[in-house]
Amino acid sequence: MFKLFDLTLLINGFPMQDAKDELQKIIAITEDNYDRFIEQKKAEIVHFHLNNNPFYKELVGSDSFANWSHLPILNKKNLQKPLKERLSLGYTEKSVYRNKTSGSSGHPFVFAKDKFCHAMTWASNIYRFDWYGIDFNSSYQARFYGIPMDFVGNKKERFKDFLSHRYRFSIFDLSEEILEFFLSDFKTKKFDYINGYTSSIVLFAKFLQKKNIILKEICPTLKVCMVTSEMLFEEDKLLLEKQFGIPIVNEYGASELDLIAFQNPKGEWQVNSETLFVEILDENNQVVPNGTSGRIVITSLFNKAHPFIRYDIGDIGILDKKSTLKKPILKQLIGRTNDVAILPSGKKSPGLTFYYVTKSIIEDDGNVKEFVIKQTKIDQFEVDYVSEFELNTEQIEKINKAVALYLEPNLQFTFSRKQTLERSNRGKLKQFTSFL
Template sequence: MIRLFDLSLQLNGFPIKEAKTELDKIVHFSEEEYVSFLENKKKQIVDFHLNNNSFYSDLIGNKKIENWNDLPILNKQNLQKPLEERLSKGYSKKNIYLNKTSGSSGTPFVFAKDKYSHALTWASNIMRFGWFGIDFNHSYQARFYGIPMDFLGYQKERFKDFLTHRFRFPVFDLSDEVLEKFLQKFKSKKFDYINGYTSSIVLFAKFLEQKNIILKEICPTLKACFVTSEMLFEMDKILLEKQFGIPIISEYGASELDLIAFENLEGEWQVNSETLFVEILDENNNPVPHGTKGKIVITSLFNKANPFIRYEIGDIGILDEKSTPQKPILKKLIGRTNDIAILPSGKKSPGLTFYYVTKSIIEDDGNVKEFIIKQTKLDTFEIEYVADAALVSEQIQKIKEAIDLYLEPNLNFTFTKKTILERTNRGKLKQFKSYL
């Protein structure tokens, strides 16, 4: 069988073979070799950006950097400048991987990765899914994700699904009729694993529970389910295990970085120490001892196109006491949850649906800094946003049209420009909140 997945990466200029070789080398380092690898990589990536990235060297300015903790903390607000101003020397839109973050933290922005560091991200995904017997080249994925609704975007995504051996269940409408159709697909297709947004997969499990169906019994080829992008609560995990009859694995990642932590075979959340350096810091940006909660700050060790050095991701977490530099364990992730919107027609949609809606409107000019969406009545939503300039009527019209398309028509929206948005007591923006 052709290794279509690897081939499509290679053809798109992502050197997956080389990346797999390097990753394999890192994984097999001894503890001492790993520590010196990490120190070298940290120094190399900082030196590279100081010498080749004017955005980063301006940020440091004349500040004397004597040790790692002297380096500034980056956040999405720092990085909300047009991409051209943040790219390193030698990189342009032609030779990078370009994407937007989901804005699940309420702060969307455009980012770049050089092709090698993006290939490493895939190598790291391939390795981690491989722990559970999943092979991206051959295993068939049931994918619970959004999909662009415009004709071209839709076809492109479906073609990508074909190449990467996955079948997509769009999560914008999760009414019982739609979930019934999902169920029929599981009866007729030989899926190896499920991957997608936590809240949508949990809704599907609740539907199965009502029908008293165990998924593995009607789709015996299923091996595992990987949930991402939102918190998986213990109660939901128990429900998923019961209704699916397969292991449920939590991943925690950020599109601009990589997989950050991935549940290993022992059930621990193993932090990715091969391509990232993860720190837990207090309010004053000092490292906290293992076992203590603090903000998660991450350095991308390989990305030369954009600096992600001591980048504050907006989540709070705790590293386990038994963590070592080579094998850090995330004991607890605090934050990152999404509500579900219930609409007048009875349709249910995950809060992340709004990401697809807003993502299509937010351009790379860095105008809209952050936004939150509140559902105040069945048909009424308030969008509060922080921006340099107020949204103009055609932008609002575009958002309304997108919402008609993705959710349903005749919903009422108010747009309020704010200087600051309210945050949870953990300092996290909740992108979508239902007050129903």
């Protein structure tokens, strides 16, 4: 079969075969020898950037290092300067893969990967999707993502969709009329898999639930659904499994890095240890024991064009106690470090705790489709929601009691029913925001 996807990457200068060969060599390394491989790659990438990247050398304050734990933690604020000032010697903006982050952390920036590093990213994606029988050259994707609204950006994205064998459902309007159109496409197109933002896919599943439709029954070619970019709660996963009739795979990644974790067929959130080195650190930048929460700090082992060494991605997570160097398991992703609620008692709580507690009550009867929470003052929160009917006094009282029980009493909530919720320019839904 003609492999258009592979050919597209090749034409763009990404050495895919070399990357696939390299990845297979890494996968073949035994657990006993994995420590040596990781230490070697860490040393290689740091020495390269200390010798070839003035930006990173200045950050470290030296052209050599003796101790990994003494290397600085790189954050998104460090990277908010022109890309050409951050590129390694020998690389130009035209010779690298260049893109920008979504800005969901509040600190958007432009980043770069050298061509081999980006080819390794694709090799890693291809390897993991193959766990579920998905081939980017032949499998047809139903894509739930945002899309640029300007003419040129829109056409460019549509052309990329064509080359990548995917059909895009724009998620900026998710009214019932539009979801009916989505449904008719599933009846007529032979999709192999669904991929996209969690909140939009969950909303589509609720629409199917209301109509008592199992998606696999009207689109029998469907094999699997991969959700990404937003938190997947357990009850939402159960809803998706029920309404779609296919396995639901949780994906965690970052455009500037790679796939960070991908749910394997055993249901474990397996961390990518082939192209990345993931650490969980405390407030003093010390590694915490597995099973303990901390900041997720990641090193890209192959990116020579731009340093991502001990890079604080802005998320909080926990590695499972059974993790090994070769097979780390992400037990839980708790949320973003900048999405923490500070309460009147001085207690700090991940914003998603509010979202989770509220969600457990607010969606009981299927009336509320989606909602977001904003902290406006230390004791005041606003909940914007989309629903068929307005929340009643009894439901609001239930939420207040649950919040008092799980977090602390005397917090004030105001509820506003909306036609639609505000999404980012890429279509992401930010579930909790603090304006303090």
